[in-house]
Amino acid sequence: MQLSNKQKQYLKAEAHPLKAVVMLGNNGLTEGVMAEIDLALAHHELIKVKILGEDKAERQLICDAICRESGASLVQIIGKVAIFFLPSEESKFSLPKG
DSSP states (O other), rough: OOHHHHHHHHHHHHHTTEEEEEEEEEOOHHHHHHHHHHHHHHHHEEEEEEEEEHHHHHHHHHHHHHHHHHHOOOOOOOOOOOEOOOOOOOOOOOOOOO
């Protein structure tokens, strides 16, 4: 799902008070971590993931892999925290048009 800038702004505002529900450690993106991310997305739709590690390019690759594996959209990356969105059939969020 491709999000417009207006939709991303809306989701950033909604995600602001959220805490990170999944944390990736030194082992990186394992099957267990991916299963937790899928579960969290199915339950919450909008989640924050904290990715530990110093390499910015590696964090971007991990975010791309999460999007590819889960089908979620990357809303924003700030430092070591990434925000992902995967709408369910009965979405809790009413995204603005365009």
